[in-house]
Amino acid sequence: MTKTEFLSELYRLLDGMPEEERKAAVSYYEDYFADAGEEHEQEVMRELGSPEKVAASIRADYFGTEFHEEDYERKAYPEHYGAQQAPRTSRGVKILLIALIVLAVVPAFWRILVPVFCVVIGLICAVIGIFAGLVVGSAALMLAGLGMVLSAVPMVFDILPMAFLIGGLGLLIFVVGLMAVVGTVKLCMVVYPAMFRGFINLCRRPFYGKLV
Secondary structure, three states: OOHHHHHHHHHHHOEOEOHHHHHHHHHHHHHHHHHHOHHHHHHHHHHHOOHHHHHHHHHHHHHOOOOOHHHHOHHHOHHHHOOOOOOOOOHHHHHHHHHHHHHHHHHHHHHHHHHHHHHHHHHHHHHHHHHHHHHHHHHHHHHHHHHHHHHHOHHHHOOHHHHHHHHHHHHHHHHHHHHHHHHHHHHHHHHHHHHHHHHHHHHHHHHHOOOO
């Protein structure tokens, strides 16, 4: 779009305003172009925006209405001002390029990725084993206490003091084991989900660039 086309379009878009006001507005912008010089005409048009935007601003000022500049973004008129649109890349092409890059890069780091993956899996299994072992150990302690209580029952008729001693100790061990089972189970319910969420986020981070 040339300066003449810009001003002609502006004059047309000011239809409905008094003729003197239309001519005064166009004259103002004609002088604006003249002050900038012919070599800067395109820059002036990029600065002003589209004729629609300029006309809307003038009409809003004249009629006392509200003007929303964001409704007249210059991106809607790139062909008018010589602006070049960014080349569009197909999503399929992007995925293909990423796949080719991965195929080219991964073999070079295969000897590093496999050991790292094995270490991570090993740590996860170790943590699972440790907490599972705590649960099993607590359950075994509870069962041992229960066994001591049951073994003390026949002694009531023969050696009453020994029966009370073994039974009381067994009951204490049973209660401690029961508390340990409840505590370790609750701990596993907190640790296992958090651990798996962390592992999933770690795996997704290369694809999304941040933790989710």
